[in-house]
Amino acid sequence: MTVINGSHFSNLEGFYEEVSKVLTKDTNWKVGTLDGFNDILYGGFGIFENYDEVQIIWKDSQKSKKDLGFELTKEFYENKIKQGKPFNVELIQDKLNELIDGKGQTLFDILIEIIEEHQNITLILD
Numbered sequence: 001m002t003v004i005n006g007s008h009f010s011n012l013e014g015f016y017e018e019v020s021k022v023l024t025k026d027t028n029w030k031v032g033t034l035d036g037f038n039d040i041l042y043g044g045f046g047i048f049e050n051y052d053e054v055q056i057i058w059k060d061s062q063k064s065k066k067d068l069g070f071e072l073t074k075e076f077y078e079n080k081i082k083q084g085k086p087f088n089v090e091l092i093q094d095k096l097n098e099l100i101d102g103k104g105q106t107l108f109d110i111l112i113e114i115i116e117e118h119q120n121i122t123l124i125l126d
Contacts, residue, residue, distance in 0.1 A: 006060030061125035
């Protein structure tokens with residue numbers, strides 16, 4: 001059983017630090033992007049191997065849902081748009097517009113979706 005503790009972070013960088021500490025124990029590998037987070041969930045980077053059955057408990061998930069919610073997500077997209085290349089600014093603008101219209105995903109929603117795409121991982125929101 002693996003525990004991500006929402007009380008240990010309040011932004012995306014903090015989330016990356018938490019999952020790096022929890023999922024890549026004793027390796028030099030650090031998560032720094034959404035893609036990187038997805039990659040470690042395939043296994044082989046620390047505490048579990050590819051296709052091992054894994055249970056992740058996300059403690060204080062309601063705090064994380066709030067912390068990684070609308071405001072932080074809006075800022076995340078706006079920063080990518082400002083940076084421009086290598087980001088697909090049009091796509092990111094569309095995602096920002098959806099978010100503002102109340103139809104888009106927050107960072108919390110995106111992280112949950114990434115975890116749930118891995119069928120060998122069971123996520124429990126606590």
